[in-house]
Amino acid sequence: MIDLYQFPPGLGVPNPSPFCLKLETFLKLAELDYRNHYGADLRNAPKGKMPYVSINKQVMGDSELIIETLLVSEAESLDSWLSGEEKAMAKAWCRLCNEHLYWALVYSRWYYPKGWQHIKQVFFKPLPPIIRPIVASLLRRKVKRDLWGQGLARHTQEEVWEIADKDLKAISDFLGNKPFMMGEKPSSADASVFGVLANICFAKPETPLTVKSHQYPNLARYCHNIMQTYYDQ
Numbered sequence: 001m002i003d004l005y006q007f008p009p010g011l012g013v014p015n016p017s018p019f020c021l022k023l024e025t026f027l028k029l030a031e032l033d034y035r036n037h038y039g040a041d042l043r044n045a046p047k048g049k050m051p052y053v054s055i056n057k058q059v060m061g062d063s064e065l066i067i068e069t070l071l072v073s074e075a076e077s078l079d080s081w082l083s084g085e086e087k088a089m090a091k092a093w094c095r096l097c098n099e100h101l102y103w104a105l106v107y108s109r110w111y112y113p114k115g116w117q118h119i120k121q122v123f124f125k126p127l128p129p130i131i132r133p134i135v136a137s138l139l140r141r142k143v144k145r146d147l148w149g150q151g152l153a154r155h156t157q158e159e160v161w162e163i164a165d166k167d168l169k170a171i172s173d174f175l176g177n178k179p180f181m182m183g184e185k186p187s188s189a190d191a192s193v194f195g196v197l198a199n200i201c202f203a204k205p206e207t208p209l210t211v212k213s214h215q216y217p218n219l220a221r222y223c224h225n226i227m228q229t230y231y232d233q
Protein backbone atom coordinates (compact mmCIF):
# COMPACT_ATOMS: atom_id res chain seq x y z
CA MET A 1 0.00 0.00 0.00
CA ILE A 2 1.27 3.44 -0.98
CA ASP A 3 0.51 6.46 1.22
CA LEU A 4 0.16 9.53 -0.99
CA TYR A 5 0.57 12.97 0.61
CA GLN A 6 -0.74 15.83 -1.46
CA PHE A 7 -2.57 19.17 -1.44
CA PRO A 8 -6.39 18.89 -1.16
CA PRO A 9 -8.71 19.01 -4.20
CA GLY A 10 -9.75 22.49 -5.32
CA LEU A 11 -10.51 24.93 -8.15
CA GLY A 12 -12.93 22.37 -9.62
CA VAL A 13 -10.29 19.71 -10.42
CA PRO A 14 -9.19 16.60 -8.48
CA ASN A 15 -6.00 18.48 -7.58
CA PRO A 16 -5.03 22.09 -8.36
CA SER A 17 -1.35 21.11 -8.17
CA PRO A 18 -0.28 19.63 -11.53
CA PHE A 19 2.39 17.51 -9.81
CA CYS A 20 -0.05 16.08 -7.25
CA LEU A 21 -2.58 15.37 -10.01
CA LYS A 22 0.21 13.79 -12.06
CA LEU A 23 1.24 11.36 -9.33
CA GLU A 24 -2.30 10.37 -8.33
CA THR A 25 -3.15 9.82 -12.01
CA PHE A 26 -0.06 7.68 -12.43
CA LEU A 27 -1.12 5.49 -9.48
CA LYS A 28 -4.58 5.13 -11.03
CA LEU A 29 -3.25 4.36 -14.54
CA ALA A 30 -0.91 1.73 -13.07
CA GLU A 31 -3.76 0.33 -10.94
CA LEU A 32 -1.73 0.51 -7.75
CA ASP A 33 -3.36 0.60 -4.30
CA TYR A 34 -2.88 3.88 -2.49
CA ARG A 35 -4.29 5.90 0.38
CA ASN A 36 -4.76 9.66 0.10
CA HIS A 37 -3.59 12.05 2.83
CA TYR A 38 -4.60 15.64 2.08
CA GLY A 39 -2.80 18.58 3.67
CA ALA A 40 -0.53 21.54 3.03
CA ASP A 41 2.19 20.95 5.61
CA LEU A 42 5.47 20.67 3.75
CA ARG A 43 7.62 20.03 6.84
CA ASN A 44 7.65 16.25 6.34
CA ALA A 45 8.08 16.46 2.57
CA PRO A 46 11.62 15.23 1.77
CA LYS A 47 12.07 17.79 -1.02
CA GLY A 48 10.00 20.51 0.67
CA LYS A 49 7.32 20.16 -2.03
CA MET A 50 4.14 18.20 -2.69
CA PRO A 51 3.50 15.44 -3.53
CA TYR A 52 5.42 12.81 -1.61
CA VAL A 53 4.77 9.19 -0.72
CA SER A 54 5.52 6.63 1.91
CA ILE A 55 6.05 3.12 0.54
CA ASN A 56 6.72 0.41 3.13
CA LYS A 57 7.62 3.18 5.60
CA GLN A 58 10.14 4.66 3.16
CA VAL A 59 9.37 8.31 2.50
CA MET A 60 10.16 9.63 -0.98
CA GLY A 61 9.65 13.03 -2.61
CA ASP A 62 9.43 14.27 -6.21
CA SER A 63 6.81 12.88 -8.56
CA GLU A 64 9.36 11.99 -11.23
CA LEU A 65 11.65 10.03 -8.89
CA ILE A 66 8.66 8.23 -7.38
CA ILE A 67 7.28 7.34 -10.82
CA GLU A 68 10.68 6.11 -12.05
CA THR A 69 11.02 3.90 -8.97
CA LEU A 70 7.56 2.41 -9.48
CA LEU A 71 8.14 1.91 -13.22
CA VAL A 72 10.96 -0.53 -12.47
CA SER A 73 8.88 -2.38 -9.86
CA GLU A 74 5.09 -2.62 -9.36
CA ALA A 75 4.15 -0.38 -12.33
CA GLU A 76 6.48 -1.97 -14.88
CA SER A 77 3.70 -2.94 -17.30
CA LEU A 78 2.45 0.65 -17.76
CA ASP A 79 5.30 1.60 -20.13
CA SER A 80 6.67 -1.81 -21.12
CA TRP A 81 4.70 -1.81 -24.39
CA LEU A 82 6.57 1.30 -25.64
CA SER A 83 9.65 1.03 -27.88
CA GLY A 84 12.85 2.88 -26.92
CA GLU A 85 12.00 5.62 -29.42
CA GLU A 86 8.48 5.99 -28.03
CA LYS A 87 9.85 6.17 -24.49
CA ALA A 88 12.20 8.96 -25.59
CA MET A 89 9.28 10.85 -27.13
CA ALA A 90 7.15 10.31 -24.03
CA LYS A 91 9.95 11.72 -21.86
CA ALA A 92 10.10 14.86 -24.03
CA TRP A 93 6.33 15.42 -23.61
CA CYS A 94 6.72 15.05 -19.84
CA ARG A 95 9.49 17.65 -19.83
CA LEU A 96 7.44 20.07 -21.93
CA CYS A 97 4.52 19.77 -19.50
CA ASN A 98 6.43 19.68 -16.20
CA GLU A 99 9.18 22.16 -16.93
CA HIS A 100 7.61 24.62 -19.37
CA LEU A 101 3.82 24.58 -19.73
CA TYR A 102 3.57 24.21 -15.94
CA TRP A 103 5.19 27.65 -15.53
CA ALA A 104 2.63 29.27 -17.82
CA LEU A 105 -0.08 27.83 -15.56
CA VAL A 106 1.75 29.19 -12.48
CA TYR A 107 1.96 32.59 -14.22
CA SER A 108 -1.77 32.54 -14.98
CA ARG A 109 -2.55 31.95 -11.29
CA TRP A 110 0.06 33.84 -9.31
CA TYR A 111 1.15 36.67 -11.64
CA TYR A 112 -1.86 37.44 -13.85
CA PRO A 113 -4.09 39.68 -11.65
CA LYS A 114 -7.44 37.98 -12.37
CA GLY A 115 -5.94 34.57 -11.63
CA TRP A 116 -4.41 35.84 -8.41
CA GLN A 117 -7.67 37.48 -7.23
CA HIS A 118 -9.31 34.06 -7.46
CA ILE A 119 -6.65 31.76 -6.06
CA LYS A 120 -5.80 34.00 -3.12
CA GLN A 121 -9.42 33.59 -1.90
CA VAL A 122 -9.29 29.79 -2.29
CA PHE A 123 -5.75 28.69 -1.43
CA PHE A 124 -5.42 30.68 1.79
CA LYS A 125 -8.96 30.21 3.14
CA PRO A 126 -7.92 27.59 5.74
CA LEU A 127 -5.57 30.13 7.41
CA PRO A 128 -6.72 32.37 10.31
CA PRO A 129 -8.00 35.67 8.76
CA ILE A 130 -5.47 37.74 10.69
CA ILE A 131 -2.43 36.19 8.96
CA ARG A 132 -4.10 35.32 5.63
CA PRO A 133 -3.12 38.48 3.65
CA ILE A 134 0.45 38.45 4.98
CA VAL A 135 1.10 34.80 4.10
CA ALA A 136 -0.59 35.25 0.71
CA SER A 137 1.50 38.24 -0.25
CA LEU A 138 4.77 36.64 0.98
CA LEU A 139 4.09 33.49 -1.04
CA ARG A 140 3.09 35.49 -4.10
CA ARG A 141 6.36 37.42 -3.86
CA LYS A 142 8.29 34.10 -3.75
CA VAL A 143 6.42 32.67 -6.75
CA LYS A 144 6.94 35.89 -8.73
CA ARG A 145 10.66 35.61 -7.97
CA ASP A 146 10.61 31.99 -9.19
CA LEU A 147 8.84 33.09 -12.39
CA TRP A 148 11.43 35.80 -12.96
CA GLY A 149 14.26 33.27 -12.42
CA GLN A 150 12.62 30.78 -14.76
CA GLY A 151 12.29 33.60 -17.29
CA LEU A 152 8.58 33.66 -18.14
CA ALA A 153 7.85 36.77 -16.07
CA ARG A 154 10.33 38.76 -18.20
CA HIS A 155 7.87 38.60 -21.12
CA THR A 156 4.75 40.66 -21.68
CA GLN A 157 1.44 38.97 -20.82
CA GLU A 158 0.61 38.58 -24.50
CA GLU A 159 3.97 36.92 -25.15
CA VAL A 160 3.42 34.48 -22.27
CA TRP A 161 0.04 33.36 -23.66
CA GLU A 162 1.57 32.98 -27.14
CA ILE A 163 4.50 30.96 -25.80
CA ALA A 164 2.12 28.64 -23.92
CA ASP A 165 -0.12 28.38 -26.99
CA LYS A 166 2.76 26.80 -28.91
CA ASP A 167 2.98 24.04 -26.29
CA LEU A 168 -0.79 23.49 -26.37
CA LYS A 169 -0.79 23.30 -30.17
CA ALA A 170 2.13 20.84 -30.16
CA ILE A 171 0.34 18.54 -27.70
CA SER A 172 -2.91 18.84 -29.65
CA ASP A 173 -1.21 18.05 -32.99
CA PHE A 174 0.57 15.03 -31.53
CA LEU A 175 -2.50 13.74 -29.68
CA GLY A 176 -4.80 13.97 -32.69
CA ASN A 177 -7.70 11.51 -32.26
CA LYS A 178 -5.81 9.10 -30.03
CA PRO A 179 -7.31 8.40 -26.59
CA PHE A 180 -3.87 8.64 -24.93
CA MET A 181 -0.63 10.42 -25.75
CA MET A 182 1.25 7.35 -26.92
CA GLY A 183 -1.65 5.52 -28.56
CA GLU A 184 -4.57 3.32 -27.61
CA LYS A 185 -3.28 2.51 -24.14
CA PRO A 186 -2.27 4.80 -21.28
CA SER A 187 1.38 5.25 -20.34
CA SER A 188 3.16 7.25 -17.66
CA ALA A 189 3.38 10.23 -20.05
CA ASP A 190 -0.40 10.69 -19.65
CA ALA A 191 0.08 11.37 -15.95
CA SER A 192 2.27 14.42 -16.64
CA VAL A 193 0.24 15.66 -19.59
CA PHE A 194 -3.13 15.26 -17.87
CA GLY A 195 -1.79 16.79 -14.61
CA VAL A 196 -1.08 20.09 -16.34
CA LEU A 197 -3.74 20.05 -19.06
CA ALA A 198 -6.68 19.33 -16.76
CA ASN A 199 -5.58 22.31 -14.67
CA ILE A 200 -5.40 24.54 -17.74
CA CYS A 201 -8.61 23.35 -19.43
CA PHE A 202 -10.92 22.85 -16.41
CA ALA A 203 -9.65 24.64 -13.29
CA LYS A 204 -11.11 27.95 -12.17
CA PRO A 205 -10.76 30.81 -12.88
CA GLU A 206 -10.91 31.11 -16.65
CA THR A 207 -7.76 32.94 -17.81
CA PRO A 208 -6.36 33.75 -21.27
CA LEU A 209 -4.50 30.43 -20.97
CA THR A 210 -7.80 28.55 -20.55
CA VAL A 211 -9.17 30.40 -23.56
CA LYS A 212 -6.12 29.40 -25.63
CA SER A 213 -6.70 25.74 -24.70
CA HIS A 214 -10.30 25.95 -26.01
CA GLN A 215 -8.88 26.36 -29.53
CA TYR A 216 -7.89 22.69 -29.36
CA PRO A 217 -11.02 20.64 -28.58
CA ASN A 218 -9.10 17.36 -28.50
CA LEU A 219 -7.32 18.53 -25.33
CA ALA A 220 -10.58 18.85 -23.37
CA ARG A 221 -11.81 15.57 -24.90
CA TYR A 222 -8.62 13.84 -23.72
CA CYS A 223 -8.95 15.28 -20.20
CA HIS A 224 -12.67 14.44 -20.00
CA ASN A 225 -11.91 10.85 -20.95
CA ILE A 226 -9.28 10.44 -18.20
CA MET A 227 -11.44 12.31 -15.67
CA GLN A 228 -14.42 10.05 -16.38
CA THR A 229 -12.50 6.78 -16.56
CA TYR A 230 -10.20 7.28 -13.59
CA TYR A 231 -11.85 9.91 -11.37
CA ASP A 232 -15.50 9.15 -12.04
CA GLN A 233 -16.11 12.88 -12.71
Ligand SMILES: N[C@@H](CCC(=O)N[C@@H](CS)C(=O)NCC(=O)O)C(=O)O
Nearest residue numbers: 017018019048049050051062063064
Ligand atom coordinates in the same frame (compact mmCIF):
# COMPACT_ATOMS: atom_id res chain seq x y z
N1 LIG B 1 9.75 18.34 -9.13
C1 LIG B 1 8.67 18.27 -8.16
C2 LIG B 1 7.86 19.55 -8.25
C3 LIG B 1 6.74 19.59 -7.22
C4 LIG B 1 6.19 21.00 -7.04
O1 LIG B 1 6.68 21.99 -7.62
N2 LIG B 1 5.17 21.11 -6.19
C5 LIG B 1 4.59 22.39 -5.87
C6 LIG B 1 3.07 22.36 -6.03
S1 LIG B 1 2.61 22.22 -7.73
C7 LIG B 1 4.89 22.70 -4.41
O2 LIG B 1 4.80 21.84 -3.54
N3 LIG B 1 5.23 23.95 -4.11
C8 LIG B 1 5.45 24.37 -2.76
C9 LIG B 1 6.66 25.25 -2.65
O3 LIG B 1 7.39 25.41 -3.64
O4 LIG B 1 6.85 25.76 -1.54
C10 LIG B 1 7.81 17.04 -8.44
O5 LIG B 1 7.82 16.54 -9.57
O6 LIG B 1 7.18 16.53 -7.49
